[in-house]
Amino acid sequence: xxxxxxxxxxxxxxxxxxxxxxxxxxxxxxxxxxxxxxxxxxxxxxxxxxxxxxxxxxxxxxxxxxxxxxxxxxxxxxxxxxxxxxxxxxxxxxxxxxxxxxxxxxxxxxxxxxxxxxxxxxxxxxxxxxxxxxxxxxxxxxxxxxxxxxxxxxxxxxxxxxxxxxxxxxxxxxxxxxxxxxxxxxxxxxxxxxxxxxxxxxxxxxxxxxxxxxxxxxxxxxxxxxxxxxxxxxxxxxxxxxxxxxxxxxxxxxxxxxxxxxxxxxxxxxxxxxxxxxxxxxxxxxxxxxxxxxxxxxxxxxxxxxxxxxxxxxxxxxxxxxxxxxxxxxxxxxxxxxxxxxxxxxxxxxxxxxxxxxxxxxxxxxxxxxxxxxxxxxxxxxxxxxxxxxxxxxxxxxxxxxxxxxxxxxxxxxxxxxxxxxxxxxxxxxxxxxxxxxxxxxxxxxxxxxxxxxxxxxxxxxxxxxxxxxxxxxxxxxxxxxxxxxxxxxxxxxxxxxxxxxxxxxxxxxxxxxxxxxxxxxxxxxxxxxxxxxxxxxxxxxxxxxxxxxxxxxxxxxxxxxxxxxxxxxxxxxxxxxxxxxxxxxxxxxxxxxxxxxxxxxxxxxxxxxxxxxxxxxxxxxxxxxxxxxxxxxxxxxxxxxxxxxxxxxxx
Numbered sequence: 001x002x003x004x005x006x007x008x009x010x011x012x013x014x015x016x017x018x019x020x021x022x023x024x025x026x027x028x029x030x031x032x033x034x035x036x037x038x039x040x041x042x043x044x045x046x047x048x049x050x051x052x053x054x055x056x057x058x059x060x061x062x063x064x065x066x067x068x069x070x071x072x073x074x075x076x077x078x079x080x081x082x083x084x085x086x087x088x089x090x091x092x093x094x095x096x097x098x099x100x101x102x103x104x105x106x107x108x109x110x111x112x113x114x115x116x117x118x119x120x121x122x123x124x125x126x127x128x129x130x131x132x133x134x135x136x137x138x139x140x141x142x143x144x145x146x147x148x149x150x151x152x153x154x155x156x157x158x159x160x161x162x163x164x165x166x167x168x169x170x171x172x173x174x175x176x177x178x179x180x181x182x183x184x185x186x187x188x189x190x191x192x193x194x195x196x197x198x199x200x201x202x203x204x205x206x207x208x209x210x211x212x213x214x215x216x217x218x219x220x221x222x223x224x225x226x227x228x229x230x231x232x233x234x235x236x237x238x239x240x241x242x243x244x245x246x247x248x249x250x251x252x253x254x255x256x257x258x259x260x261x262x263x264x265x266x267x268x269x270x271x272x273x274x275x276x277x278x279x280x281x282x283x284x285x286x287x288x289x290x291x292x293x294x295x296x297x298x299x300x301x302x303x304x305x306x307x308x309x310x311x312x313x314x315x316x317x318x319x320x321x322x323x324x325x326x327x328x329x330x331x332x333x334x335x336x337x338x339x340x341x342x343x344x345x346x347x348x349x350x351x352x353x354x355x356x357x358x359x360x361x362x363x364x365x366x367x368x369x370x371x372x373x374x375x376x377x378x379x380x381x382x383x384x385x386x387x388x389x390x391x392x393x394x395x396x397x398x399x400x401x402x403x404x405x406x407x408x409x410x411x412x413x414x415x416x417x418x419x420x421x422x423x424x425x426x427x428x429x430x431x432x433x434x435x436x437x438x439x440x441x442x443x444x445x446x447x448x449x450x451x452x453x454x455x456x457x458x459x460x461x462x463x464x465x466x467x468x469x470x471x472x473x474x475x476x477x478x479x480x481x482x483x484x485x486x487x488x489x490x491x492x493x494x495x496x497x498x499x500x501x502x503x504x505x506x507x508x509x510x511x512x513x514x515x516x517x518x519x520x521x522x523x524x525x526x527x528x529x530x531x532x533x534x535x536x537x538x539x540x541x542x543x544x545x546x547x548x549x550x551x552x553x554x555x556x557x558x559x560x561x562x563x564x565x566x567x568x569x570x571x572x573x574x575x576x577x578x579x580x581x582x583x584x585x586x587x588x589x590x591x592x593x594x595x596x597x598x599x600x601x602x603x604x605x606x607x608x609x610x611x612x613x614x615x616x617x618x619x620x621x622x623x624x625x626x627x628x629x630x631x632x633x634x635x636x637x638x639x640x641x642x643x644x645x646x647x648x649x650x651x652x
Contacts, residue, residue: 070228070236072260074145076268076302081106083304084278090301091135094283094310094321100135102304105142107222112143113231114220115213119174119198123148123233126171126243129289130154130163130185131178133311136202137288138298140176140213141242148232151242152255153289157583159184161531164191165252169471170243174198176213179205237261243471244291246385252527254475257468258295266291266384266391267299273393274358274380276329278304283327283354285313285336291384292359297331305329315339319348319374330354330376333520334361335554337370350375358382361508361520364409371398383411383508389467389492390425390459392506410505411498425506426491427498428484430456435512437481446484454499454509458484458491467492514607516545518554519585525607528557531581532588535574537564540597544607546590546614550648559588560610560622562597568623569593571634575627589652590615591634593623617642627652 086103093099100108121127127149131137141151152170154163156178163184167175175192177185179201185192189209192199201210241263243255276282282300284307286293301307308325310317313336322330336359358380362370371379377398384391392412407413414425428446429438437446437456449455458481461467469476481491497509511517514525525543532541540562545555563569569591578587592615598606613619615626617639624637629651635641644650 070232070234072145072148072232072235072237072239073241073264073302074142074232076260076264077109077142077145080302080304088304089306091138092306092308092325093134094285094308094317094325098135100139105135105139106224108136108139108217109143109146110222110224110226111217111220112140112213113146113226115217116144116147116149117231118216118220119200119211121147121149121174123231123235124150124240125173126150126152128152128154128167128170128172128175128177130156130158130175130181131202132156132180133285133288133293133309134178135309137178137309138301138307140202145241146226146231148235150240153242153244153294155245155253155289155583156181156287157585158253159583160187160581161534162252162527162581164188166245166255167192167197169253169255170245171471172197174200176200176202177210179203179207182207185210235260237264244289244294246522252524252530255471257470259468262468263295264302267295267302269299269391270296270358270380270382270393271300271303271305274356274378274395276300276303276305276356280328280355281306281308281326282329282331283308283310283318283322283325284331285310285318286331286333286359292333293331296358296382300329313339315343316346319346319352319354322352322354323348326353328353328355330357332357332359332362334359334363334366335520337362337366341366341369341373349373356380360384360411361517362409367408381411383496383498383506385494385496389461390457390494392425394505407503407505409507411508412506414500414504414506425498425500426458426460426484427453427455427500428458429453430497430512437484444483445486446481449499451502452499454497456512457494457496457498459494460484461490461492514544516555516557518545518556520554521583521585523557523586528559528582528586528588531578531586532559532561532574534581535569535577537569538562539564542594542597542607542610543588544611546611548615548652549646551652556589556652557586558590558592558610558615560592560594560597562594566595571625575634587627589627590637591625592620595622615642615645 081102084102087101089099090102090105091100121144127144129137129141129151144151152166152172154166154170158166175197177199180203182205185199186207193209199210200213201207202213206212237260239260241258241260244258245253246256280300282297282305284293284297286297288294288298288309297307308321308327310321318340321327354374354376356378357376360382362379362381367379371377379396381394382391392414394407394410394413396407427449429449430436431438439445440447461480467480469479479493481493483489484491495512495515497512498506499509500506515522517523523545528543529541532538532543538561542560544558544560546558548556561569574591615624615637617624617637625634626637626641627633628635641650
């Protein structure tokens, strides 16, 4: 009996264990599912896995494999060409329909390379490229790359002093310019001639003083018989590809050093992040002299995509072009998205095949309306500065009929993968009055911001995330912050105020210091001040950006001036001078006449109070004028005009 009882007892125990095991498995499964749901919700694991798969595949892997080797953008081109048939369209002029296949791009760039050698260009020489958007822009610099020439991508809006400064700071020995920019070059010709500059033109109506590049390359070989060792020598990923100019926070444009590594990696990373493949067709109306169009846009081309290039942005033609050329991806900046939303409804709004729009500056209030009106399911919003070492991406795929979702309006997300590689973004407390970081009085170190608190974004400078700086050493040092969290550490100052939330979404707040954004461009107050101060009779100019009522994106340029005799300036002379010397987005839209300039104890112009006062006549008692778009002249800014601006009835 005891044996049976024991046996029964054992059986009962076995049954109980089986029951407990079943319960444990079911409970374990429930716990696992709950844990998986929690982790998915907190870390977006599926999204992170998909991201890792996209990033570490395709073109980026090819580039990473060649890091450290004698690899340049010219070599990256051959990787791109190997991914697709040579007969595939590579570059298309949106306005004219002129198209170049990958084989034709190869032949054209080879002709440019042979021509460059024929006129004496050699590895590490700098050639300025001053041209509006078109396929020849890319094919020309690609040809120069093949013989190791460094390219200075000069802003096509530059005039006179700014153009000469860009040429000088880029150490250009020669310059290739589009004949559409003949007037700007004509104004500087005598100075350039005195410098011994080699000038070459592309396009019809070549001026007498310039070599005709288009005619010259017809006599050059299209063959790829360019010995890499001979012409590019020891150039590698760390060598300089070229210069992209940025306004920075003060003074005239600075030439940012773009190594082959940065130019290639940034160009390949963003398209890979949002899943662009060789099947995609990119449409861009962004300027090719900027990092957005010229580096990230060109990055899709370097992955093997077809790139459709518009000379300039047009709200009327944007989606018409996308439809005609069957674009599946487009680039934007925040203002561009706003212009499209403000345009009248069109048959082209939804005829297109655009799958994804990527860019920066898409404001939260425009994000959903933009997607919904134009039926674009994916947005790839990114953050990054041309010379900076910090970048983020917020790739959102909308599946719920374009309803509001977390992260709309965020310029990036520091997801799990990002934090594993780089840690949490570093945002430090910033004093907007002194325009400097806030330091702990006890330790002397900077103070990190809490979640939701706006502060300046800084990025540690290390071998993984370098800061290559500018051609100007002093300007480079100004962007480096030391002793941030420990003695001797070095961080890059982005000059941007950002905040991040509990879900690790990062939101852009504002620019630090003197630079502000208008019409999608950074406007340097120092640069504009230098031009305005050249006007006869003006003794000093304080330039700053003001918020315009009814205008959400950016700040408009305002010039607070003093004159030699305290009298009003000659407004016609003022307008003529700024039109001749400044790009449209840089020109002061408002003028304020001061009895005397207000400065700090260290002789720095006060801007914060002026910015807060803006151009409201009920607050500002000084005489003011505004650039009236209807008359195209400076007119008196009074109460009634201000009310028109408040109500959005006066467009700037």
